[in-house]
Amino acid sequence: MRPSPQAIFAVLYLLVQFTVPFARMHPGVSPPFAPRFSWSMFAGPLTAHCAQRLVYTHRDGSPATLPLPATDHPAYALLVARTPGDFARASQVLIPYASSDEAVADAVGDFLRRYRTVVDPARNHTLVSTLDCKSPIAPTVHRVLHLEAAP
Amino acid sequence: MRDPFVRRVDSRTQLTLQFGAAWLMVVGIAHASDDWNRVFTVWALGRPRFFGLAPKALTVTLGATAVLYFLGVHPRWTGLVACGLLAGIYALVPATYHNNTYVLFLFVLVTAAWAHAEYTLGWFARGGSPAPGDAPAVVPWLVRAQLLVIYLGSVLVKLCHPWWRGTGQVILWSANEHVPQDIPGWWNIPLRPLLGNPHGAAFADTLVTAAEVLIPLGLLTSRRRRLALGAAVCLHTFMQEWLFPQLFTFLMLLGLYAYVPSGDHGWTVTYDPAHPLDRTLVRLFDRLDWLARTRWIPNVSARDLTAVHTDGTLVTGASVLRLLAVLTPVTLFVWATLSLAAGGTLTLFTLPRPALENMALLVVALAYVPGVLDGVYRAARRRME
Numbered sequence: 001m002r003p004s005p006q007a008i009f010a011v012l013y014l015l016v017q018f019t020v021p022f023a024r025m026h027p028g029v030s031p032p033f034a035p036r037f038s039w040s041m042f043a044g045p046l047t048a049h050c051a052q053r054l055v056y057t058h059r060d061g062s063p064a065t066l067p068l069p070a071t072d073h074p075a076y077a078l079l080v081a082r083t084p085g086d087f088a089r090a091s092q093v094l095i096p097y098a099s100s101d102e103a104v105a106d107a108v109g110d111f112l113r114r115y116r117t118v119v120d121p122a123r124n125h126t127l128v129s130t131l132d133c134k135s136p137i138a139p140t141v142h143r144v145l146h147l148e149a150a151p
Numbered sequence: 152m153r154d155p156f157v158r159r160v161d162s163r164t165q166l167t168l169q170f171g172a173a174w175l176m177v178v179g180i181a182h183a184s185d186d187w188n189r190v191f192t193v194w195a196l197g198r199p200r201f202f203g204l205a206p207k208a209l210t211v212t213l214g215a216t217a218v219l220y221f222l223g224v225h226p227r228w229t230g231l232v233a234c235g236l237l238a239g240i241y242a243l244v245p246a247t248y249h250n251n252t253y254v255l256f257l258f259v260l261v262t263a264a265w266a267h268a269e270y271t272l273g274w275f276a277r278g279g280s281p282a283p284g285d286a287p288a289v290v291p292w293l294v295r296a297q298l299l300v301i302y303l304g305s306v307l308v309k310l311c312h313p314w315w316r317g318t319g320q321v322i323l324w325s326a327n328e329h330v331p332q333d334i335p336g337w338w339n340i341p342l343r344p345l346l347g348n349p350h351g352a353a354f355a356d357t358l359v360t361a362a363e364v365l366i367p368l369g370l371l372t373s374r375r376r377r378l379a380l381g382a383a384v385c386l387h388t389f390m391q392e393w394l395f396p397q398l399f400t401f402l403m404l405l406g407l408y409a410y411v412p413s414g415d416h417g418w419t420v421t422y423d424p425a426h427p428l429d430r431t432l433v434r435l436f437d438r439l440d441w442l443a444r445t446r447w448i449p450n451v452s453a454r455d456l457t458a459v460h461t462d463g464t465l466v467t468g469a470s471v472l473r474l475l476a477v478l479t480p481v482t483l484f485v486w487a488t489l490s491l492a493a494g495g496t497l498t499l500f501t502l503p504r505p506a507l508e509n510m511a512l513l514v515v516a517l518a519y520v521p522g523v524l525d526g527v528y529r530a531a532r533r534r535m536e
Contacts, residue, residue, distance in 0.1 A: 003154070004154055004156050004157065006156040006289070007154055007155070007156055010155070010156070010289065010292070010293055010296075013260075013261075013293065014293075014296055014297075014300060017253075017257060017297075017300070073192065074189035074190075074192050074193050075192070075193050075196060078193070085332055088328075088329075088332060088333070089332065089333065093189050093190050093192075093193045094193070111193060111196070113197070114196050114197025114198065115196055115197060116197075117197045118196055118197050
């Protein structure tokens, strides 16, 4: 008996749904289902072990105060997070599009670049972020982001 | 296997799945939008203004569309538009990382694509009456298949990921760090000594993986289906009360209704029509029996509620109440509504929302302690005589 077009559609539906998980994979990242989608909870990143240090200086190297948003702004916690505990809570806003500590570091870097364009569009200051992640099993991540002041 | 597009079945399951997907979308989106907005806000920083407004506008429109879908206003179109909006949010901002929104998308897609012509809220308010005409078996069939995909997909992840594979790393981290830091519930207090050590975590890891293999296998066989359904309910309840996956829990529990019969009147409940408590219970549960699982037989000589299944299973007294609460999907919707409608930051008498839910479930669990519900039931019965 030939399957009906609707039955073919149903089978396609079940197959197509896998395209989303696969489409959201990062090529070259193992294991295969880790990145950005999973039918299992917590197959993604365990970002509880990251710590970051932010240094904000004037052009001459003297310390400057990084302008912070209001304390109830979701970016505030991320900017003031220093310890792994702080960072784990604050990074909830990044987890949706981070799949590993490497991806978290990328997301933090991306966020800081954008934040700097908002608070210092003329690039009068230098922002240096140092992020260290030591999650279980995953490779240790040490990322330094150096956003130099404009000459 | 007969073509589910051709084979016609009782359509109460389809109607219930449509109602459930729609209602869970309404309360689920309201619940998730708080988290989404925080992600959108951070994501929009430093981007053109359009990017700041678009995701929030999509979310508001999605909420309004979800309400229309729930009300049954052109359900096929409103449901499909809601799916499109969800996909738009998904594409614009990768904020819907977690599987829960994706399951919602798939459930709404299926129930909207084959939206039932007789879907109205009035039908549910009347306790699933009048009996709807039959419908193709495709919606329950696809939901059943979807559940299998999710369980087996989850097993595949656990077998591939080095933090699972029986190592217990994820469970260890959850018990020792994630839950104590981020989830102010109570369940981790007794669980931490068990799951917060490497051996306990590794054992739990293996147990969960095994359960996710055995549950779908059990669901596929009619002999083991009831056992598999019970195991699935226990697994999702445990996960919900410990880790609060929220929408995912309720969508999975909703999907399990695709595996139970509807319109079979398989349970015959005998009651005393002269007893006020029996009359009240019959009136209440008859209205909640959307899947038409029961048949009510008045018997003036009946001294107690009695339920007999066509397979010979006999339940009496307070156990009938437990049975009826499980047979009606309304129990699930009440739980989901209380859990999802309460915001994550809600506190009551300094008790945070997860702890409140833990406490409420503990009270419900008392009904399963031998003698407790029976005592309450007997006392109420005597008082109303």
